[in-house]
Each structure stands twice: as C-alpha cells, then as structure tokens.
Amino acid sequence: MSELLALGASHKTAPLAVRERLALLDGQVEPFLSELVAHPGITEAVAVSTCNRTELYVVGEDPEPAVASMLAARAGGELADALYTARNCDAARHLYRVVSGLDSMVVGEAEIQGQVKRAYERALAAHTTGPMTNKLFRAALATGKRVRTETTISVGQASxxxxxxxxxxxxxxxxxxxxxxxxxxxxxxxxxxxxxxxxxxxxxxxxxxxxxxxxxxxxxxxxxxxxxxxxxxxxxxxxxxxxxxxxxxxxxxxxxxxxxxxxxxxxxxxxxxxxxxxxxxxxxxxxxxxxxxxxxxxxxxxxxxxSVRREEARRAEAIVEDEIQSFAGWLGRLEVLPTLSALRSLGDSIVDGLLAENSGRWESLSERDAERVEAMTRAAVNRLLHEPTARVRSLDAADRHARLSLLRELFGLEEAAAADADEAAEVRRLHG
Missing domain, CATH: 3.40.50.720 (NAD(P)-binding Rossmann-like Domain)
Known part of the structure; x- marks a missing residue:
C-alpha cells in the first residue's frame, strides 16, 4: 500500500556544513524530482529546500530506502544522525508546522510560507505531484494562512x-x-x-x-x-x-x-x-x-x-491539530472503499477456492443442493466480514488510517486502488 513519507534534515538535526550539501539550488529541483519518481514504486514527489532545511515529501511503496539513498549521495556520506522521517498524518502534521512557522529557526517567520508555495509550484511544473501531494500542500498552505490570520505569531522580529x-x-x-x-x-x-x-x-x-x-x-x-x-x-x-x-x-x-x-x-x-x-x-x-x-x-x-512567542505558538499548534483532523479524514476516506473491496474480494476468493477444492467430493450432490452449499458458504463469510466492515465504516478520522493499515496487514490484502477522481485534489498553479 502506498504511503506518504516526509524525509529530510533541518537546522534542528544537521549542521550548516551538511545542510549546504543537501540544498537544492535553482535549476536542480526539477531534475532531482524527476529522478525520484523514476524509482519503482514512487509516484509523487515534492522538494522543499530553504536555508534551514531540505525536505522531500514522496508517495510510494516503501519509498524511504530510495529517498534516503539519494540524499546520502548528495551529501557525500552517511546521514543517519541528520535525517528525520514521518509518515502519513505525521508527515502532514510536520509540513503544516513548517508552513505555519512553528518549525523555523525563528519561530513564526513569514517567509517560509512563500518558500513552500514555490516548492509546490516547482513540483507541479515538473509533473511530479499527484492526488495525495496536491491535497497535502494545498491544505498545508491554507493552514499556514489560517495561523497567520488567527494568531500574532509572525508579528515583530519573525525572520x-x-x-x-x-x-x-x-x-x-x-x-x-x-x-x-x-x-x-x-x-x-x-x-x-x-x-x-x-x-x-x-x-x-x-x-x-x-x-x-x-x-x-x-x-x-x-x-x-x-x-x-x-x-x-x-x-x-x-x-x-x-x-x-x-x-x-x-x-x-x-x-x-x-x-x-x-x-x-x-x-x-x-x-x-x-x-x-x-x-x-x-x-x-x-x-x-x-x-x-x-x-x-x-x-x-x-x-x-x-519562549517569547510561546502563547501564540500554542494557539498555532491547536490550529494545526484542528486542520490535521480534516486531512486524516480525507486520507482515511481515500482508503476505506478500496480496502473494503479488497476484503470482500478476499472472502469471495476463499469461497471459490473451497468450492473448487471439494467439487469432486460430492458424488450424489444435486445441482440444487450444490447451489445451497455455495449460498450457505458465502453467507457464512459475509456474516464473518459484516462486523469488521461496519466498524471500519464508523472509524473516527484520527484512527482510520492506522486501523486500515492494520486490517490490510492482518488479512494480507493487496494494494488498494487509487482514489476516485472527485477525491483527488485539482492540479493547477497557485496564484496570489
């Protein structure tokens, strides 16, 4: 199953000597993103590179080894102590905090929102975004705008x-x-x-x-x-x-x-x-x-x-958490129907397998009785799956993604289908 991964290094984890080797300068971003999505299993990628951080947001199946390897090659050495990772809602939460100025060297700095916006537009120009990153970055930029509208975290020396x-x-x-x-x-x-x-x-x-x-x-x-x-x-x-x-x-x-x-x-x-x-x-x-x-x-x-901005930072963190619930709900809805469909398909395949394995053992079974056996078997599987299906549909947004991941792991479900077109974020350039 594809996951959203954030992986990078910042002023909090890496000295300047490392950050400057990781920095993506003008003209380097698009080729780097194209190389990223050329890796098998990686379908979307956005790079945020500023004076204090280089972060990659990618979507794919187990994308971390490929992404970490590319950054290590760029840095010219091992980056284990400098890199941090976050997945799915935690990755979204990290980006929301970055855009809101909560993860900046100068808490509340206003410039970071424009830098993230330009990073997203570069990825759009490189054609490396997709449904998940489009939704993620648009929601993150909206969150940053809300933080600056509803708090005074950017007032004063915030750069x-x-x-x-x-x-x-x-x-x-x-x-x-x-x-x-x-x-x-x-x-x-x-x-x-x-x-x-x-x-x-x-x-x-x-x-x-x-x-x-x-x-x-x-x-x-x-x-x-x-x-x-x-x-x-x-x-x-x-x-x-x-x-x-x-x-x-x-x-x-x-x-x-x-x-x-x-x-x-x-x-x-x-x-x-x-x-x-x-x-x-x-x-x-x-x-x-x-x-x-x-x-x-x-x-x-x-x-x-x-410490000077602690109270405003607390208010901003509350806004981030409020907005994350919306993203978590969207992420969960992205997976519910494909997961349930895969679960039902698994049940059907088990019934089909059992019937095929025993088809030669019913010497005197009439055609009508065979239909009854099949109906009874399918009913048993449907009853078994009814409660898990009902519980999945009623999961809270905050728990949905984690519970669905566990369900897919327990039942060995294959990758869910892509999101419906009306769920995917619209792809267009930002203005204003």
Whole structure:
C-alpha cells in the first residue's frame, strides 16, 4: 500500500556544513524530482529546500530506502544522525508546522510560507505531484494562512533577516552611521535591506549578478547598486556585509579578504552569511579584524525566541491539530472503499477456492443442493466480514488510517486502488 513519507534534515538535526550539501539550488529541483519518481514504486514527489532545511515529501511503496539513498549521495556520506522521517498524518502534521512557522529557526517567520508555495509550484511544473501531494500542500498552505490570520505569531522580529540585523546592531552599535553592503538581491536580501532601512541606514550598497535586480532593490531603500566587480572596493568601505545569494560556491574567500583588511586601517568588519550553501568561506573568520556570523551562529542567537512567542505558538499548534483532523479524514476516506473491496474480494476468493477444492467430493450432490452449499458458504463469510466492515465504516478520522493499515496487514490484502477522481485534489498553479 502506498504511503506518504516526509524525509529530510533541518537546522534542528544537521549542521550548516551538511545542510549546504543537501540544498537544492535553482535549476536542480526539477531534475532531482524527476529522478525520484523514476524509482519503482514512487509516484509523487515534492522538494522543499530553504536555508534551514531540505525536505522531500514522496508517495510510494516503501519509498524511504530510495529517498534516503539519494540524499546520502548528495551529501557525500552517511546521514543517519541528520535525517528525520514521518509518515502519513505525521508527515502532514510536520509540513503544516513548517508552513505555519512553528518549525523555523525563528519561530513564526513569514517567509517560509512563500518558500513552500514555490516548492509546490516547482513540483507541479515538473509533473511530479499527484492526488495525495496536491491535497497535502494545498491544505498545508491554507493552514499556514489560517495561523497567520488567527494568531500574532509572525508579528515583530519573525525572520532570519531581522534577527541578522539585530545581531549586527548588537555587535557594531548604532547602525544609522554605518556603511552596509548587501550581496544578492533575492527575498532574503530584500528583507535585510528593509530591516536596515528601518534602523536608519542610508549608506547601503547592493551587489548582484543581475544589475537590474540590484538597482530595483537599492532604489526601494535609498541605496546604491553595482556589480560583483565592485565588491573589493565596497568591502574596504563597509562596516557590515550581509551576503545571501544562490551561488553554489563561496564568493568571498580568506585570501582576498585579508587583502581587503590590509586597506582598512584596522577598522573591524562584520560579515553575516545567510546563504546555504555559504557565500563566505568559513576560513574568513580567522582573518584579523573580521567577525563572521553564519546560519548556525544566528541560530544560537535566537534560542530564546520560542519562549517569547510561546502563547501564540500554542494557539498555532491547536490550529494545526484542528486542520490535521480534516486531512486524516480525507486520507482515511481515500482508503476505506478500496480496502473494503479488497476484503470482500478476499472472502469471495476463499469461497471459490473451497468450492473448487471439494467439487469432486460430492458424488450424489444435486445441482440444487450444490447451489445451497455455495449460498450457505458465502453467507457464512459475509456474516464473518459484516462486523469488521461496519466498524471500519464508523472509524473516527484520527484512527482510520492506522486501523486500515492494520486490517490490510492482518488479512494480507493487496494494494488498494487509487482514489476516485472527485477525491483527488485539482492540479493547477497557485496564484496570489
């Protein structure tokens, strides 16, 4: 029987060095998903890859070995201590918590909902979704929206970018008089620029490979823009550097940074690396006068975040559990009719087998008596199956999937048929 599996690694289970090897960058997601569903038995797959997590949501028959093997190959080694798994309703619950910001490094962060939405749309574009993942991701995104509507969990410093800027303020003091260099022009970079602007930063330089994006971001927050070619000169001027690109390799190394520091007359430099894989070589932390914060360092800065938001987090958890009951009911309905049909087919096959085995033993049995024997045998099997059938139909949504799995295991039932078309989630792109 196919199952829903969530398997991945996050800031809670894996250090940055592992997470950056697992990260799926732009252009890598679709081929990876296509390779996943090419495995026998795997029919659906969605990949969620952010700076703090890489998670795969797949549907198939015993898909864990294939999925774990692909991630281990990507990481270049054993991942047993870093990976976590969840199945069926537990997998849905995990995704609901992720989308709601409850599993984030910064509890309540708002960016994760958009990241999951884009991950789902990439899977749609790769044609690797199906009835279960379509239902799962649409329901998860709706749950995240409900959490942010009905709680204040995302109010305040609820993003990695805002924590990064607060950490910079704690280390260098008043930011308004500082020259800030932002490398990259994506979503994280925009959040960083907004946070610096809020703190009064007016001397801001944005560097990006695509000049048009750098210009647009700089203009929004009163800064200047330029290309990567201007990086050495801007590093000499900067007090704080925040880097967040999608580069697969480090763009600032210790040798070139040492040359930059030699031109700074002893002025210290704070580097904040929000990229996964990292933009700034870890060896830069050994350069005299340099302070380097990466995602693992920022995680240590926000360990108290959950306690600040504990009450709102409790309310959000209650919403997640409420929504999970609906998914559990849907998942159970997906399996009830095919399971009962398989159970009835098993009963019929047992009767047919018994009649065939004994057909030559009734020397004087009339045709009418043979019909009576068959009717009596089928009635006995139907009575035996009546109570299990009635109980399965009346199962609570929360228990239904587990009980059906046990029933299939006990009776050795074959895989249930696919869900009816009207039960399958509609496949279309998200908007808005």
């Amino acid at each position: 990695v970018a805002s924590v990064a800027v607060e950490s910079a303020r704690a280390l260098v003091g008043d930011l308004a008089s500082r020259h800030v260099l932002i490398v990259g022009a994506g979503e994280n970079a925009e959040q960083v620029a907004r946070a610096f602007h809020f703190h009064g930063v007016t001397t801001m330089f944005v560097a990006n490979r695509r000049r048009d994006r750098a210009i647009a971001l700089a203009q929004r927050f009163g800064g200047a823009s330029g290309s990567f070619d201007a990086l050495p000169e801007e590093l000499v001027r900067a007090d704080v550097v925040v880097s967040s690109t999608a580069s697969p390799h480090a763009i600032i190394g210790p040798e070139e940074l040492a040359a930059v520091m030699a031109e700074r007359d002893g002025r210290p430099l704070l580097l904040v690396d929000l990229a996964v894989p990292r933009d700034i070589d870890p060896g830069c932390s050994a350069v005299s006068g340099v302070t380097l914060l990466d995602m693992d360092a920022l995680q240590a800065q926000v360990r108290g975040n959950l």
